[in-house]
Amino acid sequence: PISVSGQATVPEDVLMMLDGSAVTNPQDLKIILTDPNGHGIATYWDGPNEGAGKTIPSSVRMLGSISRDDTVNGKWTVTITNAGSATGSITGFSLYLTSRWD
Numbered sequence: 001p002i003s004v005s006g007q008a009t010v011p012e013d014v015l016m017m018l019d020g021s022a023v024t025n026p027q028d029l030k031i032i033l034t035d036p037n038g039h040g041i042a043t044y045w046d047g048p049n050e051g052a053g054k055t056i057p058s059s060v061r062m063l064g065s066i067s068r069d070d071t072v073n074g075k076w077t078v079t080i081t082n083a084g085s086a087t088g089s090i091t092g093f094s095l096y097l098t099s100r101w102d
Helices: none
Strands: 002-004 010-019 029-034 042-046 059-061 074-082 092-100
Touching: 002 092, 010 029, 010 042
Parallel strands: none
Antiparallel strands: 002 074, 010 059, 010 092, 029 042, 029 074
16 A cells, blocks of 8 residues: 555545556556545556557556545555466556645
8 A cells, every 4th residue: 555644635636657567468457546545446457458469558647537525645555456367567656646625
């Protein structure tokens, strides 16, 4: 998990950056970001629906995917599931948040 503190209450903009360049068969991976309340689940990468031959993007703006009714402070969780034969590693991960008072 990534712990966030000291922000205003409501997420405004969420940018997730990830280095998945060392992953073979990225079409088998699904990468999901969950906010501190367990809501606002956003899909960073949905390999099975992306198709073969595509690579995991280095950044995704989650603006439309995160609920505006939840808190930005707390532990954000990234879940990676492997539905097939993907191998390799995620070598870097960052989360950039902006927020506003409700």
